Structures are given as structure tokens and as C-alpha cells.
Amino acid sequence: MTDFLSWLSPSHYGRLPFADWVQWLVRDWLVPNFRPAFQAMQWPVDQVLRGLEAALLAIPFPVFTLVLLLLAWRFAGRGVALFTLVAMLFIDAIGVWAETMTTLAMILTAVFFCAIAGIPLGIWSARSDRVAATLRPVLDIMQTIPPFVYLVPIVMLFGVGMVPGVIATIIFALPPIIRLTSLGIRQVSEELVEAAIAFGATQRQILFDVQIPLAMRTIMAGLNQTLMLALSMAVIGALIGAGGLGLTVYTGLGRLDVGRAAVGGVGIVLIAIVLDRITQGLGDPSLRDGTWTFSGSVRRLLGLAPPRMQEKLGT
Amino acid sequence: MPAKLSMQGLYKVFGPAPEEAVELARGGSDKDEIYRRTGSVVAVNNVNLEVAAREIFVVMGLSGSGKSTLVRCINRLIEPTSGQLLIDGQDVLQADEEGLRQLRLNKVSMVFQHFALFPHRTVAENAAYGLKVRGVGAAERRAKAVEALEAVGLGAWADALPANLSGGMQQRVGLARALAVDPEILLMDEPFSALDPLIRRDMQNELLALQERYAATIVFITHDLHEALTLGSRIAIMRDGAFMQVGPPEEIVGAPADDYVANFTKEVDRSRVITLGRIARRDRPLLAPSEEAAAASRKLQDAEVQGLLVADSNGKPLGSVSATALLGADPAAKVEDIMERPALTGERDTPLAAVLEAGALGAPVALLDNQGRIDASVDPGDLLSALAAARAEDQNLRVGGTA
Ligand SMILES: Nc1ncnc2c1ncn2[C@@H]1O[C@H](COP(=O)(O)OP(=O)(O)O)[C@@H](O)[C@H]1O
Ligand SMILES: [Mg+2]
Numbered sequence: 001m002t003d004f005l006s007w008l009s010p011s012h013y014g015r016l017p018f019a020d021w022v023q024w025l026v027r028d029w030l031v032p033n034f035r036p037a038f039q040a041m042q043w044p045v046d047q048v049l050r051g052l053e054a055a056l057l058a059i060p061f062p063v064f065t066l067v068l069l070l071l072a073w074r075f076a077g078r079g080v081a082l083f084t085l086v087a088m089l090f091i092d093a094i095g096v097w098a099e100t101m102t103t104l105a106m107i108l109t110a111v112f113f114c115a116i117a118g119i120p121l122g123i124w125s126a127r128s129d130r131v132a133a134t135l136r137p138v139l140d141i142m143q144t145i146p147p148f149v150y151l152v153p154i155v156m157l158f159g160v161g162m163v164p165g166v167i168a169t170i171i172f173a174l175p176p177i178i179r180l181t182s183l184g185i186r187q188v189s190e191e192l193v194e195a196a197i198a199f200g201a202t203q204r205q206i207l208f209d210v211q212i213p214l215a216m217r218t219i220m221a222g223l224n225q226t227l228m229l230a231l232s233m234a235v236i237g238a239l240i241g242a243g244g245l246g247l248t249v250y251t252g253l254g255r256l257d258v259g260r261a262a263v264g265g266v267g268i269v270l271i272a273i274v275l276d277r278i279t280q281g282l283g284d285p286s287l288r289d290g291t292w293t294f295s296g297s298v299r300r301l302l303g304l305a306p307p308r309m310q311e312k313l314g315t
Numbered sequence: 316m317p318a319k320l321s322m323q324g325l326y327k328v329f330g331p332a333p334e335e336a337v338e339l340a341r342g343g344s345d346k347d348e349i350y351r352r353t354g355s356v357v358a359v360n361n362v363n364l365e366v367a368a369r370e371i372f373v374v375m376g377l378s379g380s381g382k383s384t385l386v387r388c389i390n391r392l393i394e395p396t397s398g399q400l401l402i403d404g405q406d407v408l409q410a411d412e413e414g415l416r417q418l419r420l421n422k423v424s425m426v427f428q429h430f431a432l433f434p435h436r437t438v439a440e441n442a443a444y445g446l447k448v449r450g451v452g453a454a455e456r457r458a459k460a461v462e463a464l465e466a467v468g469l470g471a472w473a474d475a476l477p478a479n480l481s482g483g484m485q486q487r488v489g490l491a492r493a494l495a496v497d498p499e500i501l502l503m504d505e506p507f508s509a510l511d512p513l514i515r516r517d518m519q520n521e522l523l524a525l526q527e528r529y530a531a532t533i534v535f536i537t538h539d540l541h542e543a544l545t546l547g548s549r550i551a552i553m554r555d556g557a558f559m560q561v562g563p564p565e566e567i568v569g570a571p572a573d574d575y576v577a578n579f580t581k582e583v584d585r586s587r588v589i590t591l592g593r594i595a596r597r598d599r600p601l602l603a604p605s606e607e608a609a610a611a612s613r614k615l616q617d618a619e620v621q622g623l624l625v626a627d628s629n630g631k632p633l634g635s636v637s638a639t640a641l642l643g644a645d646p647a648a649k650v651e652d653i654m655e656r657p658a659l660t661g662e663r664d665t666p667l668a669a670v671l672e673a674g675a676l677g678a679p680v681a682l683l684d685n686q687g688r689i690d691a692s693v694d695p696g697d698l699l700s701a702l703a704a705a706r707a708e709d710q711n712l713r714v715g716g717t718a
Contacts, residue, residue: 195431198390199445199496200420209447213435 026153038157045170046163048112053105061092064101072274076281083277087270096248096267103234103244104271106162110169110230114177115223117170122181122222123207132182139175147172147236155240165233165242173229180222184215220283227279231272235264245271317404318365319532320389320500325362325398327384327556330355333396346555358384359395360556371526371533373543375579376553382536383428385553386502389534390423391415402500420449424498428505430485432477438464438488439473445496456495463495464488466525483514490522494529501531507542519545540579544568544588552576565590585705591670592663594701595682595691601626604633604651608644615641620694622679625654630688632658637677637695661693667702 006012056064065088073081091100125132151168158164188211196206212219238246245267252261328336336355339348346357358381366372374382387393388400391407400407402422410418424445432441440447443460451459464470467487469480477485486506493501507515519542526533537543543550544564551561552575560572568588571577600614602625615623615638622637634654644653659680661670670680670693677695684690 189431191427191429191431192433194392195425195427195433196444196448198392198419198423198425198502199448199492200416200418201448202416205448209444210433214433 026156031156035157042158042163045109045113045166049105049109049162049166052109053102056101056105057098061097072278076277080277084274087274091267091270094263096245096263099245099248100267100271103246106166106242106244107230110166110173111227113170114174114226118174118177119181122178123185126182126185139178142171143175147233151240160241162242164240165237169230169233169237172233173226176225177222181219184218185211188214217283224276224279224283227275228272231268234268319368319403320366321401322362322364323399325359325388325400326396327359327388327393328355328357328396337397357556359388362558364551366532366534368532369530370548371535371546373535373537373547373550374553375537375540375543375550377538380553381556382553383504386504386534386536389502390419390425422498423500423502424493424496425502426489426493426506428508430489432485432488434477438469438475438477441477441488442491442495444492460495463491466494467491483510486510498531501533503533504536552579564588565593569593586668586702587666589667589701589705590664591661591680591682591693594697595693597691599692599694601689602650606650608641608648608650608653609646611636611650612641621696622677622694624658624679624681624689624692625650626689632660632681632689634658635678639677667698
């Protein structure tokens with residue numbers, strides 16, 4: 001019966017050399033022709049990553065912990081601050097402080113480039129339906145391709161090491177910030193944009209005076225998701241030579257050393273929880289007075305209360 | 316004097332076939348038919364209007380009649396499909412992007428139905444927004460914004476966020492934002508519709524006062540006839556994108572152009588809308604203070620009126636005599652000894668309802684010119700018959716409307 005139906009299967013007649021095509025496309029066309037371009041892309045990532053890693057490793061443990069604690073307290077409340085303190089103490093106690101800083105440097109670098117590329121792309125796609133329609137399938141593909149699949153071409157184009165790891169992380173973590181920036185801006189009430197236009201605002205003024213401030217909460221939610229995705233790439237990045245906590249997990253896996261793997265894993269989880277709570281706090285006005293402004297955040301950080309409103313009047 | 320704002324043959328069509336729709340509309344097809352044939356909506360249909368400087372021009376119509384679209388064509392928030400639009404004689408539809416921006420920055424500002432305040436900015440920052448866009452420095456724009464806020468009675472709320480204000484207060488902020496730029500033309504799209512009636516009444520009065528102070532020309536959109544009558548120096552009734560009738564309030568109420576307009580006006584108490592100017596006459600004789608009662612009686616009978624005004628040699632009013640007073644008087648008595656002082660006076664736009672007492676007293680009402688001389692007069696008989704006619708018309712229309 002199965003034999004009888006086998007004539008319906010394409011493989012009965014031979015095999016399509018799809019793997020060879022892709023192999024050819026990447027190895028014989030993309031790599032020789034575009035390697036310099038990709039190498040050049042590597043440069044800024046490399047600079048930021050090195051700077052950040054050096055800085056994070058140079059900051060003494062107590063200072064870093066104190067700063068993070070303060071951030072957590074201001075943006076996410078006392079509970080998160082307490083949790084942050086305990087988490088940092090624990091990470092240091094289990095001996096992965098340096099690895100944690102390396103991972104943090106990678107994550108922050110990736111998030112930095114995601115924001116730099118993703119927020120403008122999100123704004124662009126909010127303004128143009130055509131851009132949005134073009135971007136949507138690309139983002140869908142980025143979010144569905146398993147990262148293992150693009151590790152190979154990345155290694156071929158960029159080699160192995162921290163920077164290729166960060167680049168893989170950027171690709172993986174980019175979609176949410178684009179999507180949510182676009183969504184946030186499209187959600188800003190038509191009437192408010194109209195009011196700005198009626199008073200003679202330019203496109204730029206509309207964007208910075210009205211759309212971005214009002215979309216900030218959603219953009220921050222996008223940033224939070226991007227950050228979480230970046231963290232989830234920590235172990236996969238280790239496969240192509242990225243260090244940090246991912247490497248700890250990976251070596252634990254290679255030697256079947258459960259303890260070692262757990263140490264790396266716990267580090268990742270703790271840092272994820274802390275960063276998640278802080279960035280959620282950044283985007284959630286219910287934890288603050290008024291809406292998000294840069295000066296407001298700075299004031300909060302310095303412990304100066306923003307001007308508060310008198311009691312609400314009834315209509 | 317050239318009009319501040321004028322439109323000739325303005326059309327706005329939404330949908331796939333704007334040119335075709337305009338052609339059909341010019342050929343006399345109506346909105347429904349055009350929609351059926353082209354799938355396009357004619358939102359503004361051949362509107363012509365001239366608004367004089369400092370006029371409050373009210374556009375009234377039911378929801379969907381095209382009012383918002385029309386008012387947005389003036390500052391080109393919506394691009395008209397065809398027609399001409401002039402502001403101070405300048406062709407607005409020819410303006411390039413920069414010219415249009417200058418127009419919005421310097422001449423035309425707008426107040427919105429749902430306030431459209433920026434929730435992330437304080438009341439003062441909202442009021443200052445037009446100035447910020449213009450590039451005015453922070454200190455100066457704050458000062459001007461606070462001044463505008465004080466004009467609308469919200470000086471104390473400068474640093475509040477809009478969400479902490481009631482609806483009426485929010486719309487005052489909207490008004491302050493529009494006034495802070497010292498606009499020549501103020502576009503108001505149903506600005507008070509979202510407010511409750513008592514607050515709406517206050518806002519209407521305040522708007523009239525503010526208009527005096529800021530000397531702006533106002534195009535005011537409403538679906539409320541009372542509001543139109545209170546505010547409008549002229550009113551346009553709009554239906555299916557076209558103006559059905561344009562005129563001063565008493566004309567809209569007193570002589571509705573068709574059933575559609577009459578339907579709007581039937582609920583209105585005419586005695587509050589018809590003005591003395593409409594029934595005043597210049598051909599009534601005046602009495603001199605030294606005339607004898609007998610002569611005065613004769614004049615009264617000849618003129619077939621119920622009372623006469625007494626004026627000095629310059630034509631200034633001294634008092635009035637009623638028919639009853641003359642009949643009861645000694646024929647040789649002097650008019651000045653039997654007259655009532657002072658004479659009742661009114662303005663051309665005083666509603667009849669405001670001088671009902673004159674009818675009851677049998678005293679005529681004097682309308683004065685700007686030197687204080689009697690220009691025309693309203694006889695109590697005319698007053699009462701006009702009131703009676705208005706009431707009867709109200710009744711009839713109401714009966715007719717329900718039949
Ligand atoms: N953006 C638009 N696209 C299509 N049709 C519209 C649009 N805006 C308004 N219209 C149509 O134009 C007509 C007039 O609308 P509008 O000016 O909002 O009326 P009003 O303000 O008097 O309620 C309505 O039939 C409405 O459906
Ligand atoms: Mg409307």
C-alpha cells in the first residue's frame with residue numbers, strides 16, 4: 001500500500017538539491033562578495049561591546065550592586081530592590097560574577113543596537129503602510145527561524161567569538177522593539193496628531209512632541225521583550241564562541257556537569273528577573289507619577305519627586 | 316471691505332472617484348445617488364461663503380452633514396477636492412507646504428470637539444503648544460500661555476495635567492491654546508457639544524466676551540440651534556454637504572428657506588429670537604413736549620398706534636404717552652404734563668421677549684441712532700401682534716411637525 005502510493009512522493013524521483021543551493025548561495029556568493037561589508041558591520045558592535053565589558057568588569061562588585069539596587073528601587077519599587085540585592089549577592093557567592101558581567105555586556109550591546117535600529121524602523125513602519133507590509137513577513141521569519149539555523153552563515157561571515165554571538169542575538173531580539181514601536185505610534189490618537197498639525201507642527205515636531213512621548217509606554221514594553229529575548233540567546237551564543245554565563249552552561253553540558261550548568265543557569269535567570277522588573281518599571285506609569293519623561297526619570301533617580309497634582313476635580 | 320474668509324464652489328469628496336463625483340454633483344445629482352454610482356461620498360457640496368472680519372459665522376447641521384469636513388478644509392487638515400478658498404484675499408489652496416504651515420502658525424487656530432489636549436503635557440504646556448511650534452522661547456511662551464489661561468479663568472491650573480481637570484475646564488484649556496497664538500481666525504468644531512448644558516451656556520457667554528477681547532473671526536460648528544442663535548452673527552444651515560440657507564439668526568427663524576430649516580427652528584421660542592429691529596418702523600410721528608393733548612390724540616388716531624414717543628427738538632427721547640393716558644386727559648393739557656418718563660429704549664437686536672412690559676404698559680419702544688436720537692420705534696400694538704403671530708407659528712409648526 002505505502003509502496004503503491006510512493007509514486008506520489010517527489011523523493012521517489014530524486015532529490016532537489018536545496019541544501020546545495022543554500023550552501024552555494026552563502027559560501028560561494030555571499031561570503032566572498034560581501035565578507036568585507038559584514039566585517040565592517042562588526043566594527044561598531046565590537047567597539048560598544050568591548051567598552052561595555054571593560055567598564056562592567058572594572059566596576060567593583062559593591063558599587064555595581066548599589067547602582068543597580070538604586071535603579072530597581074526608583075523604577076520598580078522596594079521589593080524589586082531587595083530582590084536585586086539578594087540576587088547580586090548570590091551570583092557573586094556562587095562565583096560567576098565576572099561571567100555575569102560579560103553576559104550583561106553582550107546583552108546590553110545587543111539591546112543597544114536593537115534599539116538604534118529597531119526604534120527608527122518601527123517609526124518608519126508606523127508612518128508608511130507599505131513599509132509595514134514589507135516588514136511584517138521579514139519580522140515573522142526572524143521570529144520563527146530557529147536561531148541555530150542562522151548560526152552557520154553568521155560563523156561563515158563573521159567567524160566565531162563574542163561579536164558574532166552578539167550579532168546573532170541582535171537578529172533574534174530585534175522584532176519586538178520594531179513591532180511595538182510601530183504599534184505604539186499607530187495607537188496615538190488621530191485627534192492629537194491632527195491638533196498638532198492644526199497648530200503648524202512639522203512632521204518632526206509631531207513625532208517628538210506627540211507621537212513618541214505617547215507611545216513611550218509601548219516602546220518600553222518592546223524594549224523589555226527585546227531584552228528578554230536577548231537574554232534567552234545567552235546559551236546559544238556560547239555555541240559560536242560567546243563567553244559569559246552561556247559558556248558556563250555550555251561547558252557544564254559538555255562535561256555532563258549538572259552543578260556547573262546550574263550555576264550558569266541560575267545566573268541567567270536571576271539577571272533576567274532583575275532586568276525584566278526594572279525595564280517594566282521604566283515603561284509602566286502606574287509605578288510613577290505622571291507619564292514618562294527623561295527629566296522625570298532623572299528626578300526620580302535622584303529622589304526628587306516630580307510635581308504632583310492636586311486632588312482630581314469632578315466633571 | 317474684502318471678506319476675511321471666502322469660499323467659492325468648494326467640494327470635498329471622499330472615496331475612489333472624486334472628479335467624477337464632483338461632475339455628478341455639479342450636474343445636480345444628490346449625495347445618495349452619487350454614492351450609489353461612484354462609491355464616493357460628497358462630504359462638502361458646492362459651498363460658497365463669505366465671512367467678514369470679526370464675525371461669528373455658525374455652521375449648523377445634523378451629524379454627517381459635512382460640518383467637520385468643511386471646517387477642516389479651511390486650514391487644509393482635509394484637502395478640498397475642488398473650489399476656491401481665500402483668506403485675506405490669499406489663495407489658500409495654492410499655498411505650498413511652508414505657506415500652509417505659516418498660515419496655521421500665524422493666522423488660523425482650532426478648537427476640537429473632544430478637546431485634543433496632550434495628556435503628557437501640563438495645562439500651561441498645552442496652552443503654549445502653538446507658540447512652541449512657532450519657535451517662541453520658553454519664558455515668553457509660558458507668559459503668553461498663562462495670560463491666555465487667565466483669560467479663560469484657569470490661571471491657577473497652569474501646572475496641572477489635563478486629566479485632573481473637568482471637561483469644561485479641559486475645553487477652556489483648548490480655547491486658551493487656540494487663543495495664545497493670537498489667531499485671526501478661530502475654527503471651532505463643536506467645541507461645546509461634549510459639555511453638559513449648564514457649562515455649555517457659560518462657555519458660550521465666555522466665548523462672546525473673549526471674541527471681543529481677541530477680535531478674532533470665528534467659524535463655529537454646532538448641531539445645536541440654540542447655540543447657533545446665541546453665538547452667530549450669521550448662521551448657515553448645512554445638509555448633505557450643502558448650505559441650505561445662510562442668514563442672520565432672526566432670518567433663519569423668522570423666514571426658514573424650506574421645510575428642512577423650518578424643522579430645525581420649530582422648537583425655538585420665537586419671541587426670544589425675533590428682534591425689535593425686525594418690527595421697528597420709521598414712519599411713526601413724534602410728539603413735542605409742548606403739544607396739546609387734543610392734537611396728540613389726533614396724531615395717535617391717524618397713525619393707528621397705541622402710543623407715541625415724545626422727543627425734544629433734537630429728536631432725543633423724553634418720554635411716551637399711551638392711548639389710555641391721552642383719552643383720560645384734559646384736551647388742553649400739555650403733552651409734557653401727562654407723559655411717562657423716561658421713554659423705553661431698546662437695541663435693534665433686542666429680542667421681543669425682553670420688552671414684553673412695553674406691550675403691557677402700552678408704551679412704544681424707541682430705537683436710537685448713535686447720537687442718541689430716535690431712529691425708529693416699535694409700537695406696543697405691533698409688539699403684541701408680532702408676539703402673538705410668533706406664538707401661533709410656533710404652535711402650528713409644532714402641530715404640523717407631529718402630524
Ligand atoms: N475620512 C473620511 N473618509 C470617508 N468619508 C468620510 C470621511 N470623513 C467624513 N466622511 C463622510 O463625510 C460626511 C460628512 O462627515 P463630517 O464632516 O464628519 O460630518 P459632521 O461633522 O457634520 O458630522 C459623512 O457622510 C461622513 O461619513
Ligand atoms: Mg463633526
